[in-house]
Amino acid sequence: MIEIGVIPTLLRICLILVLISAACLLTTRNLSSLVRTYALQSLILVAIAILLGVIEEKSILIFIAGITLASKVIGIPWFITIIQKRIRIQQDLRFNYLQPGGALVVSILLILLVYICFSRVLHNLFTENSLFFLGSIIGVSLMLMGLITIFSRQLAITKVIGYLSMENGVLLFGLFVTELPFITEFVIMVDLIILVLLTTILTVGMDSSIDAYMNRLKEFHLWSEEEVQA
Structure with a gap:
């Protein structure tokens, strides 16, 4: 059994791991590694929700941890992995505007900006609990x-x-700052699953970039017109 006094330390470690996982998502080029990193990030959120549930003695946080485990750690990564195997794309080597190094630099600057803004706005609300202040920033x-x-x-x-x-990030902020109802989290999960399904169907191949997607839609439109004329 975990001692209550150790939980804040474990939460801080989990929050740092969340940032590391986000940095990996910015820099990783291997598609399978991206999916595993997202699943690991979601698993860390599950651990955070459970630890907060132990501290605050709220069963709703345990329910949120359960549905997050089922959907984000298992369901969605499994679905994306199947798609990735079917399109036979192993790496994403193409970047827009920002290369991985530049994206990390911008991320660090944004984290500092969020800290400065929150220290002026929210710090007084969490004077007795710096952990929740840190969780909101991350x-x-x-x-x-x-x-x-x-x-x-x-x-x-x-x-x-x-x-x-x-x-x-929305879920993490909600865990530390607002009381996120179970039904709201459930609706968010449904929206995410629908997003993945629609993206699979509508992108005419998940290996498309946005420009390639528009070109494929034009080709499909022309092909449809030719079929009608014939």
């Missing part, structure tokens, strides 16, 4: 790092992983 930082992942990647499948990482 939650927003994770959202921004997920946004950078979307901004800097070209393949649709890696952009989806960036979006999923952003939602992890």
Whole structure:
């Protein structure tokens, strides 16, 4: 049994690991590693929710941990892995605007900016509990790092992983700052699953970049017109 006094230390370690996983999502080129990193990041959030549930004695946090484990750690990574095997794409070597090194630098600057802003706005609310102050900062930082992942990647499948990482940031912020109801988290999970399904169907191949996707849609439209005329 974990002692209550050790839990804050474990939570701080988990928060640091969340940032490391977000940095890996920005720099990793191997698609399988990206999916595993996202699953690991989600697993860390499960651990954070359980530890907070022990501290605050709220069963709702245990429920959130359970549904996060089922959907983000197991379900969605399994689904994306199947897609990745079918499209036979192993790496995402194409980046837009920011290379991995530049994305990390921008992320560090954004984390510092979030810390400065939150220290002026939220610090008075958490004067007795710096852990929740740290969790709110890392939650927003994770959202921004997920946004950078979307901004800097070209393949649709890696952009989806960036979006999923952003939602992890929303969840992390909600765990530390607001009381996130179970039903809200359930709706978010459904939205994420639908997002993955729609992206699979509508991108005409998850190996497409946005420009290639538009070209494929034009080709499909022309092909449809020729069939109608024939």
